[in-house]
Amino acid sequence: MPFILQNILHPISNFWVGQLAQANAYFGSSLFVTLILISSVILAIFLNTLRQLVLPRKFNSPPEVFHWLPFIGSAIAYGDNPLQFYFDCQQKYGDVFTFVLFGRRITVALGAQGNNFILGGKSTVFNAEDAYRHLTTPVFGRDVIYDVPNEVLMEQKKFIKVGLSADNLRSYVGMIEEEVNEFIKRDPNFSLYQENDNKKWGSFDVVTALSEITILTASRTLQGKEVRDHLDKSFADLYADLDGGFTPINLMFPNLPFESSRRRDLAQNTMSNFYVDIIKKRRASGNNREPDMIAALIEQQYRNGRALSDREIAHLMIALLMAGQHTSTATGSWTILHLAANPDVAEALYKEQVERFMGPDGKMRSPTYEDIRSLPVLDSVIRETLRMHPPIHSIMRYVREDVAIPATLSAPSEDSVYVIPKGNYVFACPAVSQTDPKIWKNSDKWEPYRWSDQEGVAAQAYKAYLNENGEKIDYGFGAVSKGTESPYQPFGAGKHRCIGEQFAYLQLGTIISTLVRAMELKIAKVPDHNYHTLIVMPKEPRIIHYRRRRLD
Known part of the structure; x- marks a missing residue:
């Protein structure tokens, strides 16, 4: 040769x-x-x-996606529309294939079995820290999340879970509702929000509005009153600079000499000191009975008896702020867009609120934590939005040692299996299994009522995800269902399943309920996905038209 x-x-x-x-x-x-x-x-x-x-090609190597450009590989096709790229490759190569992405060799395993293989794999083989540390550490800070060994991360997730107790969640519903209503009253885009004025139509950019609502409600609840009191323009600028380091380019090239990197590092240091100052004042005053995450973290200790340092708590708070802000903004925006495009569903959601909460005096009472968890139309709307628009389409792991792919998933012959070599990366993509037309009827359509059929695919997938009566695994933060074998994994699966799932659902449910009570919504067409952001947002324009509801 x-x-x-x-x-x-x-x-x-x-x-x-x-x-x-x-x-x-x-x-x-x-x-x-x-x-x-x-x-x-x-x-x-x-x-x-x-x-x-x-x-x-080596006989036991997964097929490689053909690409013209060395180093760049399939970056253009993948970056423009990753789901279409995955489905095209699946049709040509099967559920397992390798592609080149800016010099990295990525092996993809699609479908429910592929998700189970990667997300259910051992951290000693498929490692999340090695995959994400270079992105998260400059933003979150040192000694937390992916900047620590996996066993320490599991302890930190347990600490966060303490702050997400049912009692704390119950206290948050009223706070979230109040913040949404106050935002509507004072935001210039909602100037038409006047009592008994239900004829005029106004408009707002849904992502801009939901981004502010999300950070206001999260700071009022999880972050604590001191953070909420400091939500002014300077904090917004600080957050924007920190957010500038949370992009796809930073995932691939974290240390490029950009101005945005310098501003990110400065913002991280400033915000870290901001939280440390709050924590020190809390400790000194002994006033640590707030139902927020800072109060919970101050009380926690590692298994060796060491308490969390002020800096560790500060960095965990930044991680919660950044990660929760993006995902909740995305899901909330997609939900409101679909409700605006489907007035019949929006009306059913509104009627559900009226039937449950309208008193004899004609006034709506506020929902409770238990209410938000037991509204079938609201539940179906959120689940269906998460099915079609999971905030993160690809979940990455670094391969620490050679690993064979199960023959049941894909194999070159009856006598051998594919092997992923050490040094590769692997991608799981729950977004593919959640929109696979072989699994879901009308998979590309937003149909919340599919979740009402208790014998249907959606309900069965959700049961498999929760696995309430099945085996639970304790990775170090409490026994949870792996959920890795379900085709529906809106919050990830396995040991890295999102610890804030319950809070996110409560926050979204309360925000959506409050907005639907307040106004009618309309939009001609739901925009396409913008895959050029780290969290999948709707493309512009994403302007929603609204008018006030009359409750009398």
């Missing part, structure tokens, strides 16, 4: 050397350098193409 390649490349190289020498004689060295660069790129593309077409 080397002899064949030499015979092919030798005359090509001689030709280009001759052409470049002539160009240099006529036009000078600058053109010569330019032509050298151009020819180098062409040669690299040629060799990369030749390698894929001529060199044999």
Whole structure:
């Protein structure tokens, strides 16, 4: 094979050397350098193409997605529409394949079995810290989440779970409702929100509105009153600078010498000191009975008896703020967009509120924690939105040692299995199994009522995800269902399943209920996905029209 390649490349190289020498004689060295660069790129593309077409693939290696550009690989197709990329590759290569993404070799395992294989795998083999540390540590801070060994992370998740107690969650519903109503009254985009004015239509950008509502409600509840009191323009600017380091480019190249990186680092240090100051004042005053996360974390100790340091608590609070803000904003925005595009569902959701909460005096009472968990239309609306629009489409792990893919998932022959080599990355994609037309009827349609059929695919997938009567596993933060075998995994699965699932559902349910009570919504068409952001948001324009409801 080397002899064949030499015979092919030798005359090509001689030709280009001759052409470049002539160009240099006529036009000078600058053109010569330019032509050298151009020819180098062409040669690299040629060799990369030749390698894929001529060199044999290892018999136990997953099929590789063909790509023209070396290093860049399939980044353009994947980045523009990852789900379409996955489905196209699945049709051509099967459920398991490898593609190149900016020099990284990514092996994808699709479907419920693929999710189970990766998300249910051992952390010693498929490691999340190695995959995400370079993205999260500059934003969250040191010594928390993926900047610590897995066993420490599991302890930290247990600490956070203490702060998400049922008693705390019960106290949050009224706070969230109050914040949403106050936002509607004071925000300029809702200036038409006047008593008994139900004829005029106003408009608002749903992502802008939900982003502010999400951070207001999270700061009022989980973050604590001191954080809520400091939500002014300077905090918003600080948050924006920190958020600038939470992008897809930072996931691939975390240390590029950009101005945004410098501002991210400065913001992280400033926000960390802000939280440390709050914690120190709490400790000094002994006033630590607030139903928020800071109060819970101050009381926690690791198994070795060491209490969390002020800096660790500060960084965990930043992690909660950043991670929860993006995902809840995305899900809330998609939900409101679909309700605006489906007035019949929005009306059913409103009637559910009236039937449950309207008193004899014609006034609505506030919902409780138990109410939010027991409203069937609201529940179906949120589940269906999460099915179609999971905030994170691909979940990544770093491969620490060679691992064989189960023959039941994919195999090159009856006598062997595919092997993923150490140093690769693996992707699970619950978004594929959640929109797979082989599983879900009208998979590309937003149909909340599919969740009302107790014998249907949706209900069965949800039962498998909860696995309430099945085996529970304690990864270090309490016994939970793995949920890795379900085709529906809106909050991830396995040991890295989102610890804030219950709070997110409560926050979303209360925000949506409050908005639907207050106004009618309409939009001509739900926008497409914007896959160029780390969390999948709707593309612009995403303007919703609204008018006030009359309750009398």
